[in-house]
Amino acid sequence: MKQFRGFVIKEFYHIFRDKRSLFILFGMPVAQILLFGFAITNEINNVDIAVLDHSKDATTEEIINSISASEYFSIDQFIEREADIETVFKQGKVKAVLNIEKDFSQKLIKEGKAYVQIITDATDPNTANTIFNYVTAILQKYQSTQNKSTEFPYQIVAQTRMVYNPELKGVFMFVPGVMTIILMLVSAMMTSISITREKELGTMEILLVSPLKPFQVIVGKVVPYIFLSVINAIVIVVLSIFIFKMPVEGSLFLLGLESILFIVTALALGILISSIAQTQQTAMMISLMGLMLPVILLSGFIFPISSMPVILQIISNIVPAKWFIIIIKGIMLKGVGLWFIWKETLILLGMTVFFIGLSVKKYKIRLE
């Protein structure tokens, strides 16, 4: 036990000696969570649009005003000819063009009906669809103010209650995601590098001939990183509570335990990577290239998993980040206890055991 403690202390020395890495390790997550918390949102606002108004009468002016008054759109320019639509799209200046037909208000009065064409640059289909829906909603609102006098009978209205996030803040979605990415990548990367580094520099041989058991060597390598990652997790949670006003409806203690569990899962994955990789370069490429995009895309951080093709929904189950995001959202926003997330917890636990078991099997006591 004394030897083991000595080994852990050596690891801490290694880490604390490298002031630059330490600075990066703690500075970067803070910078990222602040940057992303404020900057990223999957809502749309201030989208630049162009207007092609063939009528130029009082009604169309009102419509255009109501669109430019909304926070979603800002009118970038007015164009005169159909041919210009192509030009503005190719220059990439606007995302949509509002094409208002000729004699708009006359038609509206006479026939009770008029058309607006919404041409969107659908190279980004997600945004294009949202723009169409928003413009339609604004026009419908305008229409209903015009129709006030002819109120319809038989009206069913839905009274909507947005639970867990009544103000629909995008931050509530992104903070758990960013926290997961940071913990996952930092933890997996740190351990995989620190073990392969010893291999590459040749000091692993020295460790292997020492009286420490291989198992103790691995655990000793991981312990300091658990400590560092926990500090990172605490910093992130504190930032999200005080700066982004994220609520913690559930138990802070449970959140802590679950975070430690996830950190251990990520570290175990790091150990597994290091048992496969021979050089730091390979280890890093696996942990960076192999983990970064899957963690961002398949975890439900930005894109809802339920909308993906079935095969991807199945694949997403092996991404640990997916389960952790469910857990964090559950505890912080929904305020659930362990009773509601025991399944996710058990999955993470199972993954950890699996990673550790596999790396113990792969771990070579002798070097080639």
Added chain:
Amino acid sequence: MKTIGFIIQKEFKQIFRNKGMLPIIFVMPMVQLLILANAATFEIKNIKFAYLDNDRTPTSRALLEKFNASTYFNVLTDYASGKKANSAMLNGDVDVVLEIPPYFERDLIKEKQNILGLTINAIDGATAGVESVYVSQIIQSFNKNLRTELMQVSDNSVKPVQITTIPSFWYNETLNYKTFMVPGILVLLVTMITLFLSGMNIVREKEIGTLEQINVTPILKREFIIGKLFPFWIIGMGLLTIGLIIAKLIFDIPIVGSLALMYAYTSVYIFVVLGIGLFISNFTDTQQQAMFIAWFFMVIFILMSGLFTPIESMPKWAQAITEFNPIKYFVEVMRMVMLKGSSFTDILPQFAKTLVYAFIMNGLAVWSYKKQE
């Protein structure tokens, strides 16, 4: 010139000697392209929907039938009590719960209006907004049917006005999100590989100690840097080519614009990334430090590229930061040239900025590389 040739030869040998790296450089990105391009959709469907029918009359059933018929909703179950629905929502089993009040039909006929209770899990605010729009669309069309059924035709003296919106989705009529995502993810993969490889390269020689050996040779600074950059540039262009072939053959993505223009832009773009990588490499002592920094910038570049979330929605200061994001330009150019067929003059602003960026980064990389400690 001959010296550069030898350095390039050495670098290629080193890359191809490491058999573990080859699949990581060439296979992993392509597997990711194939899989992940399918993941990135904001299209919301299969909404987990449940209801509480406290009325159980033909009208309430007709309303629920509308939800059943919709492709957006995955109608799961009928909860007996609000408490049960609440707990299912906590569990994550449902996201939308519609509650039909008791005496719904009777009150509707008597008072000519009624209110339904709708509860939406709003943790993902944008999704919740769309879900609420879908629900109200269904209810509105149900309202319309009701009117034609229950209303006398006579009181139609004042005609209501109606403004109809017609969508026209250019360049991608079917709103296929893969058309957008495949080029975007390809951009990310090319950038990641070239940045990580170049970022690790010089610092690796530093760490192992072989850099000193090179430093005592008569190799010039710029020869060394060019020799280091070139192999990665080739790898980046190779990846782009494989990726484009996959995009065309497997995803059937239209390539409207000029391929030559795309390659011309990419060849400049990769120099920006490589310059950043070498710059990082020169400023760090260990591969670990280099990778942390490269990772830090990569996450920022990816999330602020406008690929997953729109840049216009960001606050002004964040939009200013994205001006320094090379991935943003690459995504824009790929989208413009590939899908819209934009010409050189259309992408001139992006091209010029990227070119300036490349000069600055590589200038910094050469400048910061010191032969002596």
